[in-house]
Structures are given as C-alpha cells and as structure tokens.
Amino acid sequence: MAKFICGCNETDVTTFDGRAISDARNGLRQALNISDDMRVLLNSNEISDMQTVVRADDEIEWVKQGGVKGN
C-alpha cells in the first residue's frame, strides 16, 4: 500500500493504488490537511504531473508550509 504524508499527518492506504495522485489529493485533502499550493514529492523527488499513477510501494508527500512564528 502507498504511504501519504503531509506535515505530521500520514496514512497508508490501498485506496489510491493505480489511481492518479490528484485523486489521492482530493480523497485525502481533509484527512491530511492538504492544500493545492503544496509541492509534491514522489519517493523524495518533486513531481508536477498530478496524473502520475500511484504504485503500491510509493511514498507521496505534500510538503506543508513551514511555521512562520517563533520570535
């Protein structure tokens, strides 16, 4: 099953095996708190084609924006 990550949120599901990353984004948007402007990494490599098909052993990360505050 593929692994999907966004910030601290992560899940392993088979639901999107064989489907496009855009489908995974739409399906996991709420659960992982994904926004459309996030960069996408497939197995640590950035991709731009959201029609890329998810394979069972893939790791897909939507890179959450960094925290701004701290001072």
Next chain:
Amino acid sequence: MIGKIVVIGLGGIGSFLALVLCRYLNFTQHCKKVILVDGDRYGRENFVRQNISALEETKNKAEAQAVYLKSLFNTLTIVPIPEFVTEKNVVEVIGEKSVVFLAVDNHATRKIVSERCQRLQDVVLVSGGNEISDGNIQVYIKKNGRSRNPPIERFHPEIAQPRDKNPAELSCEELARLSGSEQIIFTNLTAACLMLNAFYTIVAEKPVRYAEVYFDIERNKALPRQR
C-alpha cells in the same frame, strides 16, 4: 570544527534555545563563542512565553539575553548584535564555520540567511518556526563546499518568495502589531528542543538522517523527513 555559534532571534524559540545551548556549551569544549542577534525589544506581551525577566521590558532582546546568559555561564564569550539581520549585515553576522540557529518570525529573514549560508563552504543552519500548536525545523549542512541536503527554501515557496517583510523594513507600529501574535510557550519550546536535538547529533558526529522535522504538540508527535 565550530568557529562560532550564532542565534538569530531571541524571542519565544530563541530565548529557550539560547539558555539550554549555553548551558551545554559552558560545560563542554565544542565552542565558547556565542553571538546573539536580534533588533527587537522585549515588551510586556512577551513575558508570558519568552525566557527573560520582566525587568528587561524595553531592553533590546540580544543585549538583555547576553547579560542574563553571561551571569550564568562564565566560560562563554557572549556577544550581542542588537540588529535585525538584513542583506547589509548578514555577511558580518554569518561567516565560515558558523553554526546558525534561526529562530525568527518571518520568512524574509529566513531567505536572507539561507542564501548567505549557501555561499559558504562550511556552515550549519538549523531553522525553526511555528504556528499556534505545530511547526517545523529544518537543517542545512554544508561541509567542504558540498551540501548534504537542499536549502531550506527548496520545497518551501513561502520562504523562496516571502510575502512578509524583514522587520528592519517595518515601522514601529507594524512591529508592535507583530509582537502580539498568538503563540504558545510549549510550541516555542518544542521547536527549540528539536533544533537542539539536531545540534547534538551534529556535534556528536552522528549522521543527521533528516532535513526537516514537522511537529504537533496537541498530538505530541514529531515526524522527521529526508529531502
């Protein structure tokens, strides 16, 4: 070998980070020179979550922390720079063989510091930031001209093209508005701890197996990520 340690930002994250860092350095032989950099002043709204006495209200943060930390740790040379980091002074602030802890509250400064570090041959940059109950830290290590991981803005367009301003460009009124932004002391402290964990791994000469760590204090979770 560490030339000097630079802590940029002495607020919610930086004030706790500097305290623990200086305690560690005081009793070890890694580095005895610490530079504290901040152009801001302590205000009453800071004392709920920043590690400094209320007696230091209106004092510059870097200068107040330098006095405080020198009183605790007598083997260290602690030098305050009471300025915001800008394009004009970043070369003077960050030199070769610096270990830089970046604990600021704006991406504009993060970008300036990151770009400066990329131009050096040997440098460590540990950057932290948070929102109310979550945040992240990032690590950038360059040794002998080779970087082990990408710059902190590589997958973060909010840092590469910051929408906020460097505080040196803000008016006093704009600065005052910023200092009231809601934060939680436990979130700041968690960011500081994760940044120090990365520092420990580096000085212990163990491999740093991540470039970024996301954390969430409500779920008590931290997730390291390679880049």
